[in-house]
Amino acid sequence: MDTIKTFFKSIPRRYYMIAAGVGGVLIVLFTIVAIIAINKREPLLKSAIERAKAKALDDYQVQLEINKAYFSGLKEVSFEGISATPIDADTLVNIELLRVSVKLFPLLSGKVKLANMDMENARVSFIKKDSVTSNYDFLFREKEADTAQVAEVEKAEEPIHMAKLANRVIHQVLYKIPENMDLTKFEISYKDDSLFHNIKIPKANIDNGDLESTILVNEDKATWHIDGDLNPGRNRLSFRLYADQGKVELPLLEDKYGMRVNFDMIEAELQDVKWINNDDLQISISGQLSNFLINHWRIASNDVIVPKASTQAELIIGKDFIELDEGSVVQLEEIKAHPYAKLTLLPHKIYDLGVEIPEMDAQKAFDSFPTGLFESLEGIQVSGKMKYRFDLHLDSEMPDSVQLHSAIEENGFKINSYGKTDLSKINSPFTYEPYETDGPVRDIIVGPENPDFTPLNQISPLLRNAVLTAEDPTFFTHEGFVEKSIKASIATNFKEKAFRRGGSTISMQLVKNVFLDREKTLARKVEEMLIVWLIEHNDIVSKERMYEVYLNVIEWGNNVYGISEAARHYFLKDQSQLTIGESIFLASIVPSPKRGLSRFTSYGGLQPYLTGYFRLIGTLMANSGYIPRDPNRSYGFYSVSLRNAVLPSRAPEPDSTMLDTDRSRIDLEREVEEAERLLEQLFGKEIEEQ
Structure with a gap:
């Protein structure tokens, strides 16, 4: 302490006088600037509001109204009577009173960070009419680009830096989270022609980052709570959502999309946002879920229950x-x-x-x-x-x-x-129950008791080899999956921008038919793959028995199951009498059996677009030594004739519009083209006689 006193005594008096003078001048200048700022801030606020109104109208066709706006403190602004109404639509937002204050020091660097926020009597109403128009369409509408802006972007040499853009967006969001907040009477509702749901928040508070709120769902039918710890300055946020009694239910999802979802509690945390080098932004997120239930026909046929799940995710965004x-x-x-x-x-x-x-x-x-x-x-x-x-x-x-x-x-x-x-049940006679959309069709005994059951060694070799060639050429050597086939399907579906064809093997098709129902859900597909692995990897069933059951149970037409029924249905003959052309035809309809009859003309011959498919399958079978080569490369196409009793009716004269039969024909042609493309990817672009 004595040393410090000695130091200050050694400084000449005139330096103290200079410092005092400079300080006084700075105080005077700061006072003048503050007076000017205070006098100018009202016009600046009014100008900012007018710009916001013009932007909302020009960019989103939304009329923004603010009845009154004024400074209610040195750094606090109050707004009264706020509304946002899309043109020719119902009002989306109504706010009776909104007060916000910002932090002063961040303003010096051009950043706007909220310090406090109060909101009273606010309502957000999502309204959809006639299942078409809504007052929130603008949220999903692409903003019309200004020609000058587009030209400027096109001239830019550097592409958008994803990490820097993400960093700006994240911090814009974080800066808008106040340290303190009082929210009173806030409501969100959704209404369409048949539904109405609302969420009311009587009170929500943030006190130095501590969040507490109560949420009333659909007029007090359920009570939720959200609490958390918000520290946006350190890039940390955490919250949890739970119900007063029972589970958190989401009735809007169930009523609107048929998806039932509920859980005991969900917790989530933004742990950090940081640069791990000059170009990469790392975002650390964690979360956990308890007693989660979901039911939707696209996922599974029953309730799917997850007692406990958690995640720790590291998201990295680079240039x-x-x-x-x-x-x-x-x-x-x-x-x-x-x-x-x-x-x-x-x-x-x-x-x-x-x-x-x-x-x-x-x-x-x-x-x-x-x-x-x-x-x-x-x-x-x-x-x-x-x-x-x-x-x-x-x-x-x-x-x-x-x-x-x-x-x-x-x-x-x-x-x-x-x-x-019992995955081994197909090793002995069993009852197969095919399913349609409305439920089971009929019982089919897969064994000698059924006169239509045909042992593998008695099934026409032409038919056996045609189906193998078209559906799964390596069935007897693979272990349930063909990686090359799956890759070809992925490539095809990616190029078509739609799901056109899967990479299912005969093993997968058999499991789907015998052990699973016909519901096309995500769970069923994964379950199918697991069962295939269990059967193939553990040698539960021999390949020969699998193929035998497959040919005796798969669908070949409306209520036509098994090869014996199929041969009679289309050609009125025993399956052992099938020709090469008839066998290739039957192989062609396996992916879409209900459209089998559509592949014929009203005169009983095959549609011309199938000639390429016959040439492809026939050539592959000849290359494998299954059949002799056909110098004309037609492989029985012109000899296939449908029995008269099931001939399709002659198509009416076409009019100026596309008929349903035309659409069906186009769909069938596309199916055949996709099958040809997949086989070409598996065996090479050019399949020629060897």
Whole structure:
């Protein structure tokens, strides 16, 4: 202390006088600037509001109205009577009173950060009329680009830096989260021709980052709570949502989309946003979910229940890519998976997807499957260990060069007892129950008791080999999956921008027919693949028996099941008498059996567009030594004749509009072209006589 006093005494008095003078001048200047700012701030506020109104009208066709706006403090602005109404639509937003204050120091660097916010009597109403027009269409409408702006962007040498853009957007959002907030009487509602749902928030508070709120759903039918810790200055946010009693239900999803969703509690946290180098932005997110239930016909036929799930995600955004880092973790009960994804945008789009499940106890893996997801496997008892790895790489400029790897590796894996479904039942006679949309069709005995059942060695070799060639040429050598076929299907579907054809093997089709119902859900597809792996990998059923059952149960037309019924239905003959042309025709309708009759003309001959398909399948069969070569390369096309009793009616004279029959013909032609394209991808672009 004595040293400090000595130091200040040593400074000449005139320096103190100079410092005092400079300080006084600065205070005077600051006072003058403050007076000018205070006097000018009202006109500036009015100008800013007019610009906001003009922008809302020009960019979104929304009329923004503010009855009164004024400064209610040095750094606080109050707005009264705010409304936002899209042109020719109902009012979207009404706010009686809004007060906001900003932090002063961030303003010096041009950043606007909210310090406090008060809102009273606010209402957001989403309204849709006639199932077509709504007052929120503008949110999804592309803004008309200004010609000058487009030209300026096109002239720009540097593309958008994704990481910098993401950083700006994230912090714009974070800066708008106030440290303190009082929200009173806030309501959000949705209304259309048949539905009305609303959420009311009587009171919500943020006190130095601590969030508390109560939410009333559909006029007090349920009460939710959201609490959390908001610290946007440190890039950290966390919240949890739970109900007063019972589960958090989402009735709007159920009423509008038929999706039932509920859970006990959901927690989420933004842990950090930081630069890991000069170009890459890392976003760390975590979350957990308890007793989650979902039911939707696209996912599964029953309730799917997940008792507990959690995730730790590391998202990396670079200059020209977005990536989910392979260090991310998703945990489902005992299953711990490491997902990976990357979208590279420049110089063109490249997609990378992957997931790794490290080695774990096999029984724990099966026990961790969500209840209701894989019904056939519920209760299965296994031993040993297993792990899984999936990788996909797709270059949008070279989709035919897609790279794919999917493999389950096991160590001492063994099935000790089957669960709900006995996977070995097809080794002996059993009853097959085909399903349609309305339910089961009829019972079919798959065994000698059924006079239509035909053992494999008695089925026409022409038919056996035609179906093998068209559906699964390597069936007797693969283990349930053909990677090359799946890759070809992915490439085809990507180029067509739609799902045109899957990469199903005969093993997969058999499992789908015998063990699963016909519902096309995500769960059923995954369950199908798991059962195929279990059957093939554990040699539960021989290949010969699988193919025998397959040819005796698959559908060949409306209520036509098995090859014996199919031969009689189309050609009024025993299957052993099928010609090469008839066999190729029957192979062609396996993917779409209900359209079998549409492949014929009203005179009983085949439609001309099938000639290419016959040439392709016939050539492949000849190359494999199944049949002699046909010098005309027609392979029985012109000898196929449908029996008279099921001839399609002669088409009426066409008019100026496209007839339903024309649409059906075009669909069938496309199906055949897709099958040809897939086979060409598998066997080469040019399939010639060898």
